[in-house]
Amino acid sequence: MGEEVDAQEFSRGDRTRHRAKVRRCLDVFARMLGESRFDTEDPLTGMEVEFNLVDAEGDPALKNEEALAAIADPDFQTELGRFNIEVNAAPASLRDGGLTSFEERLTATIERAEKRSSEVDAHLVMIGILPTIDGEHLSSESLSSNARYHLLSDQILDARGEDIEIDIEGPERLQVTTDTIMPEAACTSTQFHVQTSPEEFAAHWNASQAVAGVQVALGANSPFLLGRQLWHETRIPLFEQSTDTRSEELKVQGVRPRVWFGERWITSVFDLFEENVRYFPALLPIVDPEDPEEVLASGGVPELRELRLHNGTIYRWNRPIYDVAEGRPHLRVENRVLGAGPSVVDMIANAAFYFGLVRSLADADRPLWSQMSFSAAEENFHSAARNGIGSTLYWPGYGEVGAAELTLRALLPMAHEGLAAWGVSAAERDKYLGIIEQRCVTGTNGASWFIDQVERSGSSDPATLRRVLRDYRAHMLSNQPVHTWQA
Template structure:
């Protein structure tokens, strides 16, 4: 909606005007459906989101400078300074359409990469950039455009306070944050399919049903800040990053703005819009409003700006969208759950797989509610997000492995859908063959996890995500799909990182055993003995460093026959502790340890203990 001037609602009168415009747009849309005022051709389209990196494969902050250098209308901003977006021109679904879109995307990436090189930057396709840290998840990295500032302020105001992020997979991540910037971690390859409104109900319900297997096959975002989470953690991250629900009585249902939905639709697309208008507060408004109902009655095509603007602030994973091209109105389904990457070939394969399935709706999906249980469909989606192609789903009331479902049922179905649109066997195989081979090798998520673990055996979390990101970029530059990516040459990357070790964060240990100030000396003594350590950091309940206790302190008291069970360590711990910041150079850490005759240094960031570096 960058084409519409957006504003924060400044008064009750402005809010009322916008609500009336929404009602008018709904009435206009219903009239257009009744009068069949929509384009009947089938088109596909896509939006490619990209990550910009600079030194050490870390997020850049130069998207506006890069867009100026690219100087092309297909490119636009995203929420964060380290992201940009490419809008691809729609193509009619017919022979050669995917090859044409593939070339279009490759050409635009080539243009963008050339411009990025002039700014000492690179562009990476990743569902979540592995090198993102907490440092880049703040408003300093918000793209300085009013619509992003409006959105951030309004969502926080509705929330009534900070946002809580709690993600749990193999690892856990729990962070409280003060803005919507965690949303910027997510990078997608959004695919669109134009659907005639008369066929929208069956198409939308089928899109919901196939979401789980398509997501599983495409999964490519298993890591966030070095933590192993879900196969496609974008799904949970996006919902929590802009969670506007606040704590009310637990018996009251509240609806997140990021949603899979709560049921099939039965009549037409306006069911979704009416539901969203009823349940979700207006975030932004515009003065660019027309009398849409009067326009359609006169035979003109309206923009429905109020409806489009409100729809753009509700993030359904399968989102209905109204648009106008060449003065022709159309409805499309926007697939928002497919991640960016691992390669252009993979993205086009994901798009072809989804499109083929959408063009081959089986009879039992025409009245989906008679053959599929919606809660199974929704549950399948989150299972696929958690476990990728290793998940087990419920398909027509039977358990089946999603890998088996894709190989035996869905790839043949997608083939039939693409064949019906006159695509050649060669073009179909180029893309569906990639999906099939992925089932026998690995998805992007599986490749990342396997190679990240291999790196972590030898180098720190910081260096591991750098090496992983570098390897992803190098594979993307070879223009090969992830099913053909070899495992990382660990020795090569480890040697490369060892040559570049410079900062404390690259050497520090983050798996710490710590004590609380009110723990007994007896308890701490046993912990030290069990783990064969001679000192422990003491932190308070908020993670702030309070002091240090050494085995020497404990031995002195034992020699005096003092009962350690009744003495809290806060009585004898040393509170004047030398610390260091993770961004300091290793040479400085060594100098401090040498001058103070100590063997380790606590690493502190924002007063919180995050690690320890030793000689």
């Protein structure tokens, strides 16, 4: 969830003051990294899940304010579109049944929220892109009332200087033009957080980048947009294009996009924050009264709000997070590559695979990223988004290999080792990683299941998409893994 902001306009002076302040924050952050002031005693993990809201027929329900009022739970918040909400799962340790606890708490939370929001005809759906969205739902009238989202939309369009063009080609092709960032609202995700020390951050981030392609291949869940079958994880190109502040001329010049995989392996978390400040102008140049240098000198913990807000408007698929909890600063990797769903148990399986695999790679004597080019990791990521569980990826020692075969032969054993290092029991490892194994064996994830159901109908017309979505939602609420779903 992003920082809350008030509606306002920004002058040239605001931007000048913000630039100076964010650089001061960066200097203070560098000092803090050198002085080891971070909470690293008991690293926690966390999750965020974004939902679509639909009516009884499966069409988007523009009722997030009514739904939130009915749900009446502070863990739920608005998101960009009026048909979106988000829930934050409380951070927890993975040891002593942590994965099971995540599943039980999230399942109970969703059941309670669904029961209450259904009273206002707003039902929850966890899917990367809602297939029943049409062009009318992606207009500025569908933006949430939160001032942050209107400011972001205005600032992105102003920076771009022209309307946004969406052009995605898969089995079908979609070309649309929009004067708002609302297409971003069609993208709903599951986000995993892993806390780490400053010394170990680079290894965890590099590992997260290296496995992003495999994650997307196994967890793809957004094959349809505006009635067209596109990529298995259409959410990836849609998000990249819908928040792009660059004109065509700036793209040709090599200016970096705000939705960014990155361009190199890192040696420190500072690399990422420094790149953010060096490469990207502020979208929300809000200056906070805090003097971070004075706070640090007095023994306090600076909030570094300008640095954090700026970081929140640069959409790395693995984002660095600086935060303060109970008066202590900490660092997290925020893994943002997966769409929401299909079921809670599927998402916990995805979490187990990610947490275990990254831990194993981060602890390895010989780093994977010393054997693999960064461009290969990025190519894996986009190939997996296009082709899903049938993707062919590059992996050191295997060359070009199917994502499912790679996972079965090499990555699942590594994920087991990593989860064991986290203190996860053998029973939990077997349960959740067993779901990943069966996805690979059956070749079934959310995207492939949805595509198969539509193809059986012989048409992707609106009525078919609504019907398949209703079936999807019934399976979702049963909390059975997607590879077991029947037609």
